[in-house]
Amino acid sequence: MSDLEKARVSTKELDEENPIVGSISAAPTIANESDVIIVEFEENDPRAPMNFSYSKKWAITIVSVAFTAIISASSSSYSFGYDTMIAELHCTTMEATLGLSLFTLGFAIVPLVSSSFSEEFGRRPVYLVSAACFLLSQVMVALAPNIAVVIVGRFLNGAFGSTGAVLVGGTVADVWEPAQRGLPMSMYSLTALFVTSAGPVVSGWIDANPHMGWRWIAWMNAIFGGAYLLFALVLTKETRATIILAKIARAKRRETGDGRYRARSEVDNVGFWTMVRISCTRPLYLLFTEPVVFVFSLWIGFAWGILYAMIESIGSLFKSVYGFSTGDTGSVFTALCIGSLFGCALNAYQETIYRRKYASRGPEARLYVALGAALLFPAGMYIYAWTAFPHVTWVAPCVGLAVFMCATYVIYQTVFVYLADCYGRWASSALAGQSLFRNIMGTVFPLFTTQMYSNLSYKWANTLFAVIATLMIPIPYVLFFYGSRIRAKSKISQKITADDDVKPSK
The missing domain is CATH 1.20.1250.20 (MFS general substrate transporter like domains)
Structure with missing residues (x-):
């Protein structure tokens, strides 16, 4: 296909004819290799979502x-x-x-x-x-x-x-x-x-x-x-720019009768069902072939499963151990709310560390606070497991719940930002993979929670959760020290890096 000359029409000129038409440039069509006029946003165009007030x-x-x-x-x-x-x-x-x-x-x-x-x-x-x-x-x-x-x-x-x-x-x-x-x-x-x-x-x-x-x-x-x-x-x-530009292009075609006006998404459209196929298969591919995606999904998936096990079991624990009413046991969840606020504060601190350390550590600069959360996660579970007794104040297991939730919040946020940094344009698929795994754990855990607590008791069932959380402590440490090496052996990461290297400088 031959190189095509690009032409642009200013937003001002187009707006004089049609107030919803943006800037235009010529580009090749896929179907017949003839010129099309590509509709794009002008710089500082108020219709572009990035330029909204x-x-x-x-x-x-x-x-x-x-x-x-x-x-x-x-x-x-x-x-x-x-x-x-x-x-x-x-x-x-x-x-x-x-x-x-x-x-x-x-x-x-x-x-x-x-x-x-x-x-x-x-x-x-x-x-x-x-x-x-x-x-x-x-x-x-x-x-x-x-x-x-x-x-x-x-x-x-x-x-x-x-x-x-x-x-x-x-x-x-x-x-x-x-x-x-x-x-x-x-x-x-x-x-x-x-x-x-x-x-x-x-x-x-x-x-x-x-x-x-x-x-x-x-x-x-x-x-x-x-x-x-x-x-x-x-x-x-x-807010999706491609949809807005496609609407602008359709309006211009109706006004002029010229079918060459196209949004770039209309020219490069891969088809709806192709997108569905990719969105269904690529997250699974990354989940089961990328070690970083898998171990982080395992970590947050286990934490998410415990969270839903808590939702299922806190009521029965505080009713049987402390004689709380249904309303009182609902109020116990305030401890989880407080823990999430502390987790949010720690993530704000993590952002300051990230800005200082990114130049030297790369994506692993996202993991400093997660190293501490890996310790808080089992600690909260141990506190919850070994303080839920009638002779111990009900405040003690609530402290354990708050510590657990603080750690879970940090892990949750870290998974999102770290995978986004590591996988670039494939980040949405990597995050979709971990979201699938995480929510499946949230599906499965409540189904065995009642039987588990009945057979093992609250103390030993929660201790089992704590021991598994302890075994997961190395996950952020391994990625912190060896994450770049692990990614260097990944075909996906190599492809992302190669694509970034060949992008022309602006």
Whole structure:
């Protein structure tokens, strides 16, 4: 194919003809090798998401993060309705637990398929459809006549909730420059873990109210979901640049009748089903072939499994050991909220270390605080395991829970930023792989938690978790000292490095 001469038309000139058309340059088509006119943003074009006003960026970010908050609360608040649900629907504890596990299963597998929808149709439609379907599935749970409908509704909760929640990282990347993403992403991570912990605090007291019970937990989630949908309709804007440019190109084609006006995404489009295939297979490939992705997924997956085991078991432990009511046991989750706040503060400190050490350590500069979290993780579990006795104040196991959650938050955030640094343009697939593994662990752990505590006792079951966490202490240390060598032996990392080396300097 011959080199083609590039031509540009200024935004000002195009706006005189059509106020929604951006800049244009010529480029080759794939189909017939004839010229096309590529529509692109001009520098400082206010329609480009990166050039949105500061207030507009924050409005978009806050609305996106709010959806994560609603999904996180829904995931954990459900478990505190077991008592009234079992009594009303005449189901077993295992059947009720399936509602918790299938939520995380939907959260694990559906994004592999649904993430491609935002590439094809844009972020805003996916947010709105996800929020509407999430609302309907919450109503389905609230009105369920039997446990089977509850279980199906909970799976749909997770499926539709995940579709919107996983877009938050992409939305942040759409509107914020790399150097500005630290605070929005910290807000996202804090919301995900803090609200997961806070959900049972509220739902415990709802279930304890004899006039409310488990259905009102679902109704509260539906109310917040409906309120979010209304706010999203008004405040959510399309932030994916390729979708905006494709819309501009279509408008220009309609106005001029000239079919050569194209967005680059229309020229280079690989096809929707090809994107679906890649989004389903590449995360699995990286998960099982890349040692860095696998060991970090194993680490955060185990922590996530324990977190959902906690959601399942804290209520029964504090009821049996300390005689707490349902409302009181929900309040125990405040300890996890406090732990997530401490974890957020440690991550803020990690960012200052990263800026100082990146030049000498590279991506491994992300791991300094994670080295400490590797020690805090089992320490929190040991405290929780060996202080939950009637003759020891209830504050002691709460301290263990806070220490555990602090470590989990640090691990969670470290996995995201470290994999993003290591895998560059393949980062989304690497993160999708760990998200799949992490949420599958959240699915599996609650299914054996009750039997495990019944057979081993709370002390020895939690001690077993602590011992496994102890065996995982070397993970960040090995990557801190040998991460660059491990990546040097990876074909994927070699390819990313080679691609970076051949990029022309600007």
